[in-house]
Amino acid sequence: MTLRTRVLLLGVGLILAANLGLGAVMLAVQRQQVLSEVQLRARTFLDVLGVATVGPMAGNRIDVLDQQLAALIEQNLDALDIRFVAIVDTDLRVLAHSRQALYGSTLGDAFAREAAARDLSLVRTEHDDDGETLLVSLPIQTQIPDEHGIRWGTIIAGFGLDRLSSALFRTLVGSVASILLVTLVAAALAAAVLDGQIVRPLRRLTQAAADLAAGDLSVRADINGRDEIAHLGETFNQMADTLERNTRSLEDQVRTRTSELTESNRRLCEVNDRLQHLATTDGLTGLFNFRHFDATLRAELRRSARLSAPLTLLMLDVDNFKDFNDHCGHPAGDEILRRIGEILRSRLRATDVPCRYGGEEFAAILLDSGKAAGIEVAEELRQRIEATPFEGEEHQPGGRLTISIGVATFPADGTSVEELLRASDRALYAAKQAGRNRVVPHETIDRKEG
Amino acid sequence: MPGARSHMLIPHPRNTGFPVSGLPTLALLVLVASSCGQTARMPPARPPSTPALAPGCIPGTVVATRFRLGLPRYGTPMTLGHEALAAALSRRMGVPVDLVLLDRYDELAQGLGDGLLEAAVLPPLEYVKARDRAPCLTARLTLVFDGTVHYSSYLVVRKDSGLTGLRDLVGHSVAFVDQTSASGWLFPVARLAEMSIDPLRNLSDVLFLGNHRAVIQAVLAGRATAGATYPGAMESARRDGLDVGSLAILGIAGRIPHDAVVLRPDIDPAQARAFVDALASLNTSTAEGRSALAFSDGLSGFVPSSDGVYDQVREVVRLMTHYAGGVP
Structure with missing residues (x-):
């Protein structure tokens, strides 16, 4: 049941109840007033009759009394609503009566007895077969x-x-009809007023609230006036203003924070990159460090095994590097190492992984390269370094700085990291033993040792 | 207007002055009521009347062995019906009651003062004057005629007189009863005075005819243009065959209380109360009352009264004193 229906029902009910109650009260008051008026007329009638009667009564002029009542009857008692008139003596004997047949009889009813005993007028309403009768007496x-x-x-x-009763009944019917008519008109007016003043503003307010809930922060309730609903609409609009303002501010803050976070992420990535670089790169030579080398070798070995692709590991060592340091100092030694790193980077493929293995030792992982290609790359590197002039190399044996390289190939020389490292290391050792400045594949060692 | 001071002392039924001198010289028409044991139905019991005693008056102690009630003659033959009244009062009081019919009002009041009467019926004007002389005299009952305690004075003219209002009386002759009559002089003159009509100056002639019947006859005969009388007299004249229907009432004056019943001031209160109650119990609603009151035409009974009832008479007397120098 809608608010309008409920309010209308309540209003109509209240109006009906109020009108019916008021009608009942007015009817009762009207009846009392009319009854009082009838009583007044009746007593006046009796007073007048009494004045005319006292003389004949005192003079025992029964004939005059009878003539007076006869004259009254000729005046049409019915038109005056007079049902009967009786004049009785102190013993209630009828001296005159509007019904002549009752002359000489004695009234014995309670009202007559009480009236005869009183020195004042008596008024009473009684019901009988003829209807409601107002009995009035006058001494x-x-x-x-x-x-x-x-x-x-x-x-x-x-x-x-x-x-009187008929008139009151007609009044009652008229009052009820009037009440119903007034109620209907009042209900229609109330409905119109209710619709214009409450329902439609509430609907607009509800629609605005729904739009706001749906995210339209710009919506406002279009309600005018100075009543409670207008105040509610004004409060709603103030709430929407605040909500929109706070939402806009929050979005601005989110954008600012997002921008700041993006920048922080970018900086963090840079730092991470640097950290990654620092974590995987040797600071002196710029090559990968041993940790990266080890992890990479393990991963590439798994990939090569999965793909059945060859992989060659080069293990390089600067010949007589301790002597060089002793003669030229460690800074010069570090410079030698840095330049060897540059040569490795420049001469190897981008997919190859050169690294500083430790001290004056280097390693290089040659992906998808077999032993022959590995030996070829190793030999080129050895020659390149031998051909490159280094400051202070004149103190080296032969007056030149050289390197020795051991070569091991997966899967021929080993299938695990340890096996491959050990194979390359043994090949490097063999190159050292064989007089340095040379490339020794691991397989040749086995054949020599075998 | 020489005629204005002339008296035609003719008795009338209700309100008559007589030129009889002195109570002792009057024949006391005593009607001794015999307590002959008549039985009559008593009227309904009524509360005892309140003893009335004017301020400053002390209760009396006189207990009459024969109670004498003075009455105006009212122009009625003295033997007509008075015995029944005396008998009824005697039965009620337990002492013989004598009715004394007097022709002069002043003799009634004087008889009370002299102790010759225990009670008297005084016409209203006479009561007021007697009360002025003897403040301890108080009206105890007022007579009821035709069921009422008041009557009015009529100024009547012939219908063919051409007069339509009291102002038309200026320059005409008017017949009155006498200067002791309330309805036959006092009230109608007061009514004329209210209209600034001075009988002695504005009327062509003022006639005093002694009684109401004579007044009515004078008007009918054309000896006076107008006459002052009262309804009872007109009704009596009608019954006696006079052409009252040819008369018109030109004006009505006053609501005059009927005669008062007073008692001598020194009477014993218990006996006074017994007398008042006895008289008040007699009225025409009973056979005994009708018999007792039959001596006076129209007399219905007696109702308890007081001195204040006669204030209007007193006021008219005051007005006439101012107007004409007093009431005779």
Whole structure:
């Protein structure tokens, strides 16, 4: 059930209840007023009749009393709602009656007895087969105010209230119809006012809230006025303003933070690259260091085994390098090592992996290279270095700086890192033993040793 | 207007002054009520009347062995019905009651003062004057005629007189009863005075005819243009065959209380109360009451009263004193 329906039902119910209650009260008041008016008329009628009656009563002029009542009857008692008029003496004997047949009889009803016993007028409403009757009595007496007087008798009259009841019933019907009409008109007006003042503003407010919930931060409730709903709309708009402002600020902060984070990541990558470089590179020669060499050799061996591709390992050592250091000093020795590194880098393929193995020892992994290619590369390197002039090499035996190279090939000379290193190392040792400045493949060692 | 001071002292049924001198010289028409054991249905019991005693007056101690009630004659033959009243009062009081019919009002008041009467019925103007002279006299009952305690004074003219209002009386002759009559002089003159009509200056002639019947007859005969009387007199005249229907009422004056019943101030309160209660119990609603009151035409009974009832009379007397130098 919508709010409008509920409010309308409540309003209609309240209006109906209020109108019905008010109608009932007004009807009761109206009945009382009309009854009071009838009572007043009845008592006035009896007062007038009483004045005219006291003389004949005092003079025992029954004939005059009868003539007075006859004159009254000719005035059409029904039109005055007078059902009967009776004049009785102190013993309740009827001296005159609108129904002449009752002359001489004695009234014995309770109202007549009470009326005869009272010095004041008596008024009572009774119901009988003829309907509702207002009974009124008036003592006929002669007296001086505040003194006891002579009681001659009593006038008793009955006034029919059917016409009053009918009039009140018509009033009731008219009131109910009016109430219903007023209620319907009031309901229609209330619906129109409710729709314009509450429902439509609430719908606009609801739509704005839905749009806002859907992410449209620019939406605002279009509600004017100075009532509570307008205040709610104004508060909603203030909330939307704040939400939009905070959201914009948050997005700006996110963008700033993202930019800062991107820059930090970039710097971190650079650092990492440098760290990676430092972690895998020898600082003096710029070649890969032993750790990188070892990891790479293991990985390449697994790859070569998986692909059944050849791999050759060169183990290089500067001949008589200790003597060179002794004669030329360590800085000159370091320069020799740096220049040998440059030669390795320049003469090997980009896919090959040259590294400083330790001290004056170097190694190179030649990927996808068999023994012959390896020996060829090793020989070229040896010759290149032998042909390269180095400062201070004149102190070397033969006046030239040379290197010895041991060559081992996967899988012929070994299938593991250790086997391959040991094979290349033994070949290098054999090259040293054979007089240095030469390239010795491992297989030749085996044949010589074998 | 020489005629204005002339008296035609003719008795009338209700309000009559008589030129009889002195109470002792009057024949006391005593109607001794015999307590002959008549039984009559008593009216419904009523609360005892309140003893009335004017301020400064002390309760009396006189207990009458024969209770004498003075009455105006009202122009009625003295033997007509008074015995029944005396008998009824005697039965109720337990002492013989004598009714004394007097022709002059002042003799009634004087009889009370002289102790010759225990009670008296005083016309309203006479009561006011008597009260002025003897403040301890107080109205205890007021007579009821035709069911009412008041009556009015009528100024009547012939219908063919051409007069339509009281102002038209200027320059015409008017007949009155006498200067002691409330309805036959006092109230109608007061009514004329209210309209700035001075009878002595503005009327062509003022006639005092002594009683109401004479006033009515004078108007009918054309001896006076207008006459002052009261409804009871007109009704009585009608019954007696006078052409009252040819008269028109030109003006109505006052609501005059009927005669007052007073007691001598020194009467014993218990006996006074017994008398008042006895008289108040007699009215035309019972056969005994009708019989007892039959002596006076229209008399219905008696109701408890007080001095204040006669204030209007007193006020008119005051007005007439200012106007004409006093009331005779």
